[in-house]
Amino acid sequence: MEKIVTRHFGLGNSHRLESYLKDNGYQAARKALTQMTGLQVIDEVKKSNLRGLGGAGFPTGTKWSFIPQANPKPKYLVINGDEGEPGTFKDKYIFELDPHALLEGIIITCYAIGSHKAYIYIRGEYIKSLERVQAAVDEAYKANYLGKGIMGTGFDIDVVVHPGAGAYICGEETALLESLEGKKGFPRLKPPFPAVVGLFGCPTVINNVETIACVPPIINKGAEWYAKLGSEKNGGNRLFCVSGHVNKPGVYELPNGTTLREIIYEHAGGIPNGRKLKAVIPGGISAPILTPDQLDVKMDFDSLKSIGSMAGSGGIIVMDDTTDMVWAAMVAARFFAHESCGQCSPCREGSGWVYRNIKRLYHGHARPHDLKNLPGIVNNIGGNTICAFGDAVTMSVGSYVTKFRSEFEAKVNKEYAESHH
Amino acid sequence: MPNLIIDGKQVEVPAGTTIIQAADKLGIDIPRYCYHPALPVSGNCRICMVEVEKQPKLQIACYTPVTDGMVVRTNSPKVLEVRKTILEFLLVNHPVDCPVCDQAGECKLQDYYMEHGQYDSRLGDVKVKKEKKAFAIGPTVMLDQERCILCTRCVRFADNITETHEFGVFSRGDHSQLDVYPGRQLDNNYSGNVVDICPVGALTDTDFRFKCRVWYLAKTKSVCPGCSMGCNITVEWDKMRPHQHKKARVMRLKPRHNPDVNDYWICDKGRYNYRFIDENRIQHPQHNNDIISWDQAIDTIVSVLKPLKDSKRMDRVGALPSASLTNEDLFIIRKLFTDTLKGARVDFKVPEKPGDTDAFLIKADKNPNRAGALKILPSDMDAAQIVQKATQGEIDLLYVFGHDLVKLFGKETVQQIAKSVKLFVFQGSNVNETCSFAHLNLPSSVYAEKEGTFTNCQGRVQRIWPAFMPLAESKGDWEIVSMLSAKLGSPCAYKNSQEIFDSIAATIPAFFEMNYEKISDRGMVLKAPEF
Numbered sequence: 001m002e003k004i005v006t007r008h009f010g011l012g013n014s015h016r017l018e019s020y021l022k023d024n025g026y027q028a029a030r031k032a033l034t035q036m037t038g039l040q041v042i043d044e045v046k047k048s049n050l051r052g053l054g055g056a057g058f059p060t061g062t063k064w065s066f067i068p069q070a071n072p073k074p075k076y077l078v079i080n081g082d083e084g085e086p087g088t089f090k091d092k093y094i095f096e097l098d099p100h101a102l103l104e105g106i107i108i109t110c111y112a113i114g115s116h117k118a119y120i121y122i123r124g125e126y127i128k129s130l131e132r133v134q135a136a137v138d139e140a141y142k143a144n145y146l147g148k149g150i151m152g153t154g155f156d157i158d159v160v161v162h163p164g165a166g167a168y169i170c171g172e173e174t175a176l177l178e179s180l181e182g183k184k185g186f187p188r189l190k191p192p193f194p195a196v197v198g199l200f201g202c203p204t205v206i207n208n209v210e211t212i213a214c215v216p217p218i219i220n221k222g223a224e225w226y227a228k229l230g231s232e233k234n235g236g237n238r239l240f241c242v243s244g245h246v247n248k249p250g251v252y253e254l255p256n257g258t259t260l261r262e263i264i265y266e267h268a269g270g271i272p273n274g275r276k277l278k279a280v281i282p283g284g285i286s287a288p289i290l291t292p293d294q295l296d297v298k299m300d301f302d303s304l305k306s307i308g309s310m311a312g313s314g315g316i317i318v319m320d321d322t323t324d325m326v327w328a329a330m331v332a333a334r335f336f337a338h339e340s341c342g343q344c345s346p347c348r349e350g351s352g353w354v355y356r357n358i359k360r361l362y363h364g365h366a367r368p369h370d371l372k373n374l375p376g377i378v379n380n381i382g383g384n385t386i387c388a389f390g391d392a393v394t395m396s397v398g399s400y401v402t403k404f405r406s407e408f409e410a411k412v413n414k415e416y417a418e419s420h421h
Numbered sequence: 422m423p424n425l426i427i428d429g430k431q432v433e434v435p436a437g438t439t440i441i442q443a444a445d446k447l448g449i450d451i452p453r454y455c456y457h458p459a460l461p462v463s464g465n466c467r468i469c470m471v472e473v474e475k476q477p478k479l480q481i482a483c484y485t486p487v488t489d490g491m492v493v494r495t496n497s498p499k500v501l502e503v504r505k506t507i508l509e510f511l512l513v514n515h516p517v518d519c520p521v522c523d524q525a526g527e528c529k530l531q532d533y534y535m536e537h538g539q540y541d542s543r544l545g546d547v548k549v550k551k552e553k554k555a556f557a558i559g560p561t562v563m564l565d566q567e568r569c570i571l572c573t574r575c576v577r578f579a580d581n582i583t584e585t586h587e588f589g590v591f592s593r594g595d596h597s598q599l600d601v602y603p604g605r606q607l608d609n610n611y612s613g614n615v616v617d618i619c620p621v622g623a624l625t626d627t628d629f630r631f632k633c634r635v636w637y638l639a640k641t642k643s644v645c646p647g648c649s650m651g652c653n654i655t656v657e658w659d660k661m662r663p664h665q666h667k668k669a670r671v672m673r674l675k676p677r678h679n680p681d682v683n684d685y686w687i688c689d690k691g692r693y694n695y696r697f698i699d700e701n702r703i704q705h706p707q708h709n710n711d712i713i714s715w716d717q718a719i720d721t722i723v724s725v726l727k728p729l730k731d732s733k734r735m736d737r738v739g740a741l742p743s744a745s746l747t748n749e750d751l752f753i754i755r756k757l758f759t760d761t762l763k764g765a766r767v768d769f770k771v772p773e774k775p776g777d778t779d780a781f782l783i784k785a786d787k788n789p790n791r792a793g794a795l796k797i798l799p800s801d802m803d804a805a806q807i808v809q810k811a812t813q814g815e816i817d818l819l820y821v822f823g824h825d826l827v828k829l830f831g832k833e834t835v836q837q838i839a840k841s842v843k844l845f846v847f848q849g850s851n852v853n854e855t856c857s858f859a860h861l862n863l864p865s866s867v868y869a870e871k872e873g874t875f876t877n878c879q880g881r882v883q884r885i886w887p888a889f890m891p892l893a894e895s896k897g898d899w900e901i902v903s904m905l906s907a908k909l910g911s912p913c914a915y916k917n918s919q920e921i922f923d924s925i926a927a928t929i930p931a932f933f934e935m936n937y938e939k940i941s942d943r944g945m946v947l948k949a950p951e952f
Binding site for chain 1: 462464465466467468470478479484503506507509510511513514543544545546547549570571589590592593594595596597
């Protein structure tokens with residue numbers, strides 16, 4: 001199978017410019033800048049069915065086309081590398097092993113949308129990523145792949161590497177913009193969407209690292225080639241991060257639409273010690289949990305959506321039959337309570353309430369009505385919040401309670417009489 | 422202009438109007454915590470969610486712009502259910518310490534719970550403990566973090582209205598806490614306003630705390646007399662139990678919305694400038710050291726005035742009215758001193774030093790009615806000259822309205838006046854140093870006891886309403902002067918201030934066609950050319 005994003009992984013010094021140049025490096029950027037118009041680039045990306053690989057799956061070319069070209073303000077490209085979704089560790093590999101692929105993608109994207117400045121927002125804990133990307137940026141400036149009149153084309157582009165400060169919510173694109181502007185990471189009310197009013201009030205495209213790393217191969221080899229690799233409406237490959245109870249955890253590049261079963265049992269080596277699979281989170285902790293009967297789902301945005309979950313960030317967390325699902329729900333709820341930004345009331349108060357409720361349940365201090373109330377409390381958060389974080393709490397935590405109800409019921413402390421409440 | 426339907430009622434509003442603004446226009450009250458019409462929209466409390474036809478999710482009314490043909494429901498079962506839900510969330514970590522909370526009775530958590538909540542508590546968990554309770558964040562405001570619902574109205578006030586940026590929300594999730602930035606205090610000219618806009622008991626007024634439960638308060642519309650801006654206020658006073666407060670009636674002043682003057686705000690100087698209403702008042706007419714009756718007091722003045730009037734020596738009469746009096750007071754003073762006693766030396770323009778000022782509401786001229794006084798009592802005289810003549814024995818009767826001459830001209834000058842004139846009359850509401858030199862002290866009422874109008878620095882004529890009866894024996898300034906006129910044989914014959922105002926409107930061109938009804942709550946600007 002043909003590798004795209006991981007094609008340089010494992011080659012020595014793959015993060016260095018000289019290595020990148022050996023494999024036709026920056027030729028896609030040269031092709032775009034010298035042989036194509038911005039609109040042609042956008043069309044090519046549209047045809048490739050490349051979709052946002054940060055988790056939302058929005059068609060990338062379409063997103064670029066929303067940038068109002070008549071707007072006299074500067075346009076910005078922001079790379080969302082605040083990879084904080086538990087179970088997700090793919091962008092880290094691109095940062096560390098092929099940063100020039102990202103930079104080349106940035107050049108092409110900026111050219112397509114008429115931007116001359118890009119920001120790479122990197123999760124603050126990713127020290128090595130920050131170092132590698134900054135070093136790559138420095139190399140690219142020196143070799144005139146970045147800066148003024150790059151590659152003799154007259155196109156100017158500046159790239160700034162910006163470290164995050166440790167809040168999960170800054171991976172939400174508008175909170176990221178706030179953070180980049182030096183403010184507290186609070187998601188913005190929408191509309192306006194960033195394409196119209198984004199960074200510093202200017203039209204802005206925000207894309208995930210992996211998405212942009214896919215752009216140079218698309219320009220080199222064409223949209224049709226890329227579209228054929230994946231499933232219908234979801235072109236190309238995807239990096240799947242497999243963790244939890246598997247023999248070979250790691251990042252796997254596989255075509256969109258590969259089944260979850262194949263990923264777990266063929267690529268990640270199956271469940272250790274002959275145990276059985278009990279549950280899988282298919283796309284980062286925000287994605288509703290799946291049960292063994294759902295393993296034949298195709299791993300692409302539309303297929304996962306159709307069974308009530310989501311492809312999300314590609315973070316697959318596998319749990320075997322030794323896992324206490326109330327404990328797993330508590331860990332998820334604790335994460336959400338800890339990372340809720342606190343801006344709007346349902347999520348701020350609800351996420352903590354849900355966590356404390358499940359925590360009591362787990363520790364055997366819950367009364368029957370606590371479990372009775374839990375689904376309602378969880379449901380009241382989603383749909384009522386400023387950003388999708390609240391929806392994630394509802395969908396994710398709610399799915400444990402629904403699918404593993406009996407485990408929750410077993411934890412209720414029967415000594416508390418109903419009348420006690 | 423978009424035309425929409427809210428709860429079955431049709432309304433047309435300009436493009437860009439939000440649902441909550443359109444609903445307000447219709448008188449449909451959508452609950453709100455974070456939304457405030459004078460502040461940028463934050464959209465964080467989520468209680469204003471409404472149902473919009475053809476939209477799958479509920480929308481926040483404070484942020485969603487109306488569109489033509491939109492159909493909005495603010496009271497559908499879905500909306501009512503979400504309101505309950507939001508209230509429940511807001512109360513998860515709220516202490517519900519209403520019995521010891523100063524906000525009780527005017528708290529939006531209480532109000533909306535009674536209106537939209539009324540659920541049984543489902544909470545079985547320990548609440549998040551927050552750091553600061555009853556904590557002074559500045560000289561005038563106390564913070565209680567656990568009562569705060571993090572609506573950020575105060576943050577946005579300090580960021581956008583005063584631009585002083587004292588507030589921030591610190592930490593994350595349900596550990597978020599409102600606070601002032603480290604090393605900062607809430608100490609700007611408008612600090613007190615954050616208490617007014619705080620919908621809950623998180624920010625309370627140090628001055629008002631625990632003085633009076635709000636349900637004992639009566640509210641009277643008025644205008645701040647502290648400077649020439651004439652900010653609209655409400656005088657809030659304890660009508661039933663003044664004995665609780667050493668007989669003080671007024672408990673606090675609050676800003677009253679007037680988009681043309683002060684919007685929703687008042688300065689702290691104005692806010693806390695109410696003690697003089699109940700303290701340090703002149704209570705009885707007093708001749709030298711003797712308390713006398715009003716009849717005796719008027720007779721004392723007449724005994725000096727009559728001979729001067731009869732002998733046409735009006736130039737030996739001096740009067741110093743004040744730009745802090747109402748238009749009505751000044752008009753009656755004009756009637757007496759410039760018509761009946763034509764030739765008397767009258768001028769209100771005493772040499773005052775300009776006071777503090779800022780670019781927002783605080784004006785250097787500390788008189789609430791200079792613009793009115795200039796129209797009603799124009800004078801080519803000079804108050805300072807009148808004072809000088811009084812020290813030189815060229816004046817027999819000096820009639821001072823409220824001015825503290827000691828502060829303005831020095832003690833020696835005032836001592837000299839007391840020696841040189843036959844009768845030195847001080848008419849005012851509060852005791853000042855000049856009183857001890859005046860031969861005759863006449864107690865007049867304060868603005869909160871008066872009906873009348875002030876004309877602010879924009880030339881806007883604004884009404885004040887009497888909250889309560891004049892204290893002790895004090896009387897309205899125009900009533901005292903009317904008594905004097907009557908005794909001099911030229912009765913004014915006005916029953917109330919409204920009649921006086923009608924007379925002003927008929928006499929003075931700048932006030933033409935005005936009347937109390939037209940002035941109403943928002944005021945009316947003087948006619949051109951000056952205004």
